[in-house]
Amino acid sequence: MTTATPAIGQALDRVDGRPKVTGAARYSADVPVPGLTYAYIVGARIPSGRITAIDTSDALAEEGVLAVLTHENLPRIAAQPPLVPSLAGTAAPGQTFFPMQDDIVHYAGQQVALVVADTYERAQHAASLVRITYEETPSVTTIDQGRDQAYEPERIFGGFLPGRIERGDAEAGLAGADVRVEATYTYAANNHNPIEPSATTAEWQGDELVLYDATQGVNATQITVAQLLGIPLARIRVIGHFVGGSFGCKAMIHNHPALAAMAAREVGRPVKLALTREQMFTSVGHREEQEQHLTVGATREGRLTAIRHHKLSVGSHFDDWAEPSMGLSSQIYAAPAYEGVYRLIRGNTMTPTFMRAPGEASGMFALECAMDELASELGLDPIELRLRNISDHDPNTGNPWSSTGLRECFERGAARFGWDRRTPEPGSRRDGNWLIGTGMATAGYPVFSPVNPQRARARLYADGTAVVQAATPDFGTGVATVMTQVAADGLGMAFDRCRFENGDSDLPTIAAAVGSSGSGMISAAVHSAATALRNQMIARAIGDPGSPLHGAAPADVVVHNGVMTAGASSESYTALLQRCFQPDAEATGSWSPPGPGAEYGMLTFGAQFAEVAVDAELGLIRVRRMTGAFAPGRVLNPKTARSQLMGGMLWGLGQALLEANYMQPGTGRWANSNLGEYLVAVNADAPDVDVELIEVEDLVVNPLGVKGVGEIGQVGVAAAIANAVHNATGRRIRKLPMTIEDLL
Numbered sequence: 001m002t003t004a005t006p007a008i009g010q011a012l013d014r015v016d017g018r019p020k021v022t023g024a025a026r027y028s029a030d031v032p033v034p035g036l037t038y039a040y041i042v043g044a045r046i047p048s049g050r051i052t053a054i055d056t057s058d059a060l061a062e063e064g065v066l067a068v069l070t071h072e073n074l075p076r077i078a079a080q081p082p083l084v085p086s087l088a089g090t091a092a093p094g095q096t097f098f099p100m101q102d103d104i105v106h107y108a109g110q111q112v113a114l115v116v117a118d119t120y121e122r123a124q125h126a127a128s129l130v131r132i133t134y135e136e137t138p139s140v141t142t143i144d145q146g147r148d149q150a151y152e153p154e155r156i157f158g159g160f161l162p163g164r165i166e167r168g169d170a171e172a173g174l175a176g177a178d179v180r181v182e183a184t185y186t187y188a189a190n191n192h193n194p195i196e197p198s199a200t201t202a203e204w205q206g207d208e209l210v211l212y213d214a215t216q217g218v219n220a221t222q223i224t225v226a227q228l229l230g231i232p233l234a235r236i237r238v239i240g241h242f243v244g245g246s247f248g249c250k251a252m253i254h255n256h257p258a259l260a261a262m263a264a265r266e267v268g269r270p271v272k273l274a275l276t277r278e279q280m281f282t283s284v285g286h287r288e289e290q291e292q293h294l295t296v297g298a299t300r301e302g303r304l305t306a307i308r309h310h311k312l313s314v315g316s317h318f319d320d321w322a323e324p325s326m327g328l329s330s331q332i333y334a335a336p337a338y339e340g341v342y343r344l345i346r347g348n349t350m351t352p353t354f355m356r357a358p359g360e361a362s363g364m365f366a367l368e369c370a371m372d373e374l375a376s377e378l379g380l381d382p383i384e385l386r387l388r389n390i391s392d393h394d395p396n397t398g399n400p401w402s403s404t405g406l407r408e409c410f411e412r413g414a415a416r417f418g419w420d421r422r423t424p425e426p427g428s429r430r431d432g433n434w435l436i437g438t439g440m441a442t443a444g445y446p447v448f449s450p451v452n453p454q455r456a457r458a459r460l461y462a463d464g465t466a467v468v469q470a471a472t473p474d475f476g477t478g479v480a481t482v483m484t485q486v487a488a489d490g491l492g493m494a495f496d497r498c499r500f501e502n503g504d505s506d507l508p509t510i511a512a513a514v515g516s517s518g519s520g521m522i523s524a525a526v527h528s529a530a531t532a533l534r535n536q537m538i539a540r541a542i543g544d545p546g547s548p549l550h551g552a553a554p555a556d557v558v559v560h561n562g563v564m565t566a567g568a569s570s571e572s573y574t575a576l577l578q579r580c581f582q583p584d585a586e587a588t589g590s591w592s593p594p595g596p597g598a599e600y601g602m603l604t605f606g607a608q609f610a611e612v613a614v615d616a617e618l619g620l621i622r623v624r625r626m627t628g629a630f631a632p633g634r635v636l637n638p639k640t641a642r643s644q645l646m647g648g649m650l651w652g653l654g655q656a657l658l659e660a661n662y663m664q665p666g667t668g669r670w671a672n673s674n675l676g677e678y679l680v681a682v683n684a685d686a687p688d689v690d691v692e693l694i695e696v697e698d699l700v701v702n703p704l705g706v707k708g709v710g711e712i713g714q715v716g717v718a719a720a721i722a723n724a725v726h727n728a729t730g731r732r733i734r735k736l737p738m739t740i741e742d743l744l
């Protein structure tokens with residue numbers, strides 16, 4: 001397909017669509033490395049204690065078994081790096097604990113042995129023959145078991161964020177309020193279930209290591225494994241051409257890539273370590289079980305006086321990790337006082353991790369349900385209450401927003417949804433046996449920037465095609481498509497003459513695409529490389545007496561479809577390169593993110609609307625339709641952006657009604673560890689999902705003004721649904737997911 005520039009803003013099809021739907025796409029577990037062997041994990045059967053004996057003789061005696069690694073023979077790691085979110089450009093282990101270094105068991109499912117064999121089936125069978133004797137000690141895996149031992153961490157999230165956020169006097173603000181709403185919200189734990197379970201194939205080529213890894217950041221895998229194994233960065237190459245979804249479980253680097261590398265070194269052959277679906281529940285982090293206690297106070301006119309937001313959640317024995325649920329609740333409204341406090345329980349679980357809208361989705365459920373209650377108490381329309389509390393600056397710092405759009409999201413979302421047809425009186429609308437209700441909530445998501453500069457390279461060939469390269473994988477979001485668009489416009493070429501090459505740590509460095517930062521940071525690097533190359537070609541033509549453009553002013557030259565034109569004169573990139581006997585030309589580009597010195601608040605804003613039907617006798621909740629309006633800065637490709645947002649909204653539906661896991665006290669095992677019992681939203685659950693994109697200009701966040709769409713789609717959905725359930729039934733449900741029992 002030939003498209004006229006600009007390609008940015010066009011709803012182009014995905015460049016990787018065909019290989020993905022035809023099966024030609026090669027994922028990390030599909031790479032046909034010669035001499036490949038297969039590793040299978042044995043997980044601990046107890047949640048707490050130690051291994052008193054481990055007998056591997058039966059496993060080793062099986063045909064085809066090459067090695068059984070346990071704490072008795074696995075080499076020690078070089079150093080356990082500190083847990084730092086992967087945007088930092090440093091090692092980003094999923095937890096500061098590496099397995100099989102001693103005999104202690106901290107959680108059920110913890111890797112205690114790794115069997116390597118010449119086929120997958122032989123490895124799996126031999127794993128069942130490893131005989132382990134344990135001495136079990138008491139465990140804590142739930143909030144109810146650990147409530148008394150909760151502590152207040154100084155910092156959370158790998159030390160990245162403070163354990164407390166305060167401004168103004170929340171106590172006084174609440175005491176002086178005319179109206180107060182106070183409630184506790186509870187949340188089941190959630191697990192990631194991308195279509196592709198995590199997998200790593202490791203191959204040593206001499207003392208160089210090649211890893212094919214399902215990851216959100218090839219450089220994050222590279223840096224983390226280098227540090228764990230104690231080898232130089234330059235000796236590790238990480239390749240991840242196709243990644244089948246992630247939603248956060250491939251953002252931090254969990255133990256299996258390093259284990260695969262260690263196993264491959266041990267057996268002297270390449271090793272594939274692919275997690276089973278069940279192992280995904282104990283190997284790649286999760287969204288923690290939590291409880292949030294929220295108090296909001298307001299004046300009679302509906303102006304917030306204070307917000308108090310406390311959270312209690314179950315973390316691990318090693319790390320003070322809580323998903324940051326208070327960033328948004330502290331920033332989204334103009335309350336003069338705020339108090340946010342995290343409390344943690346040291347549980348016998350692995351360290352929780354990022355999971356789509358980590359913290360924002362759970363925190364905004366509490367705040368936006370409380371705001372709905374407050375609107376009812378005040379007799380105000382829920383949108384009107386929010387409009388009265390919009391802040392024109394970041395209330396935590398006083399800095400202006402880099403861009404906003406929240407008011408437009410309310411207005412346009414409400415118009416599309418038909419909010420004016422709502423009847424505010426709960427239980428006032430019926431459709432046969434179904435009670436009908438509508439609800440809304442505010443959405444938001446921070447605009448994160450990586451710590452290090454982001455780089456890309458652009459290369460133009462004399463045949464009139466171009467390749468733009470950056471290390472980043474595309475884990476299903478459409479990055480490769482969107483970056484081809486950005487490259488085409490930067491170069492002044494047609495979309496179909498450009499290609500984006502990615503998913504390889506040998507290419508210019510890009511941070512892990514986490515926190516909805518991918519489109520912003522990668523487009524910044526790609527745009528910078530592409531425009532640098534265009535400017536180089538223009539300068540070349542202008543300076544070349546043989547070019548028709550010789551002597552033109554650079555500012556007068558426009559490039560379109562690979563042809564540079566100034567007034568009546570023109571020359572194509574191809575003609576210039578041919579004439580100069582030059583097969584190609586190249587430029588690199590780099591973007592340094594706005595650091596802490598950027599005096600702006602940076603948030604993406606949105607609004608969510610839902611209509612539900614509730615059968616109060618059967619306790620059934622059905623979402624009939626949803627509308628989301630979002631202001632993500634510039635929209636690079638409305639098709640991929642809409643898909644991301646729609647996917648996020650359906651995740652929100654899953655969070656509201658379906659997704660749940662529970663650790664069984666005593667065994668410390670997840671009750672649901674397969675896709676039959678861990679429920680995710682499927683097509684049959686999906687209502688009509690309407691997405692409105694509101695473009696706002698942002699001159700601060702990055703060169704193209706892209707704020708990101710990956711996660712905001714989920715934020716606020718569960719609250720909009722809960723508020724709709726209240727409108728339908730008069731019942732306030734303060735628990736996620738909301739299930740049949742909650743309505744009976």
Ligand code: MOS
Pocket residue numbers: 216247248249251354355356357358513514515516
């Ligand atoms: Mo996203 S859950 O921050 O990878």
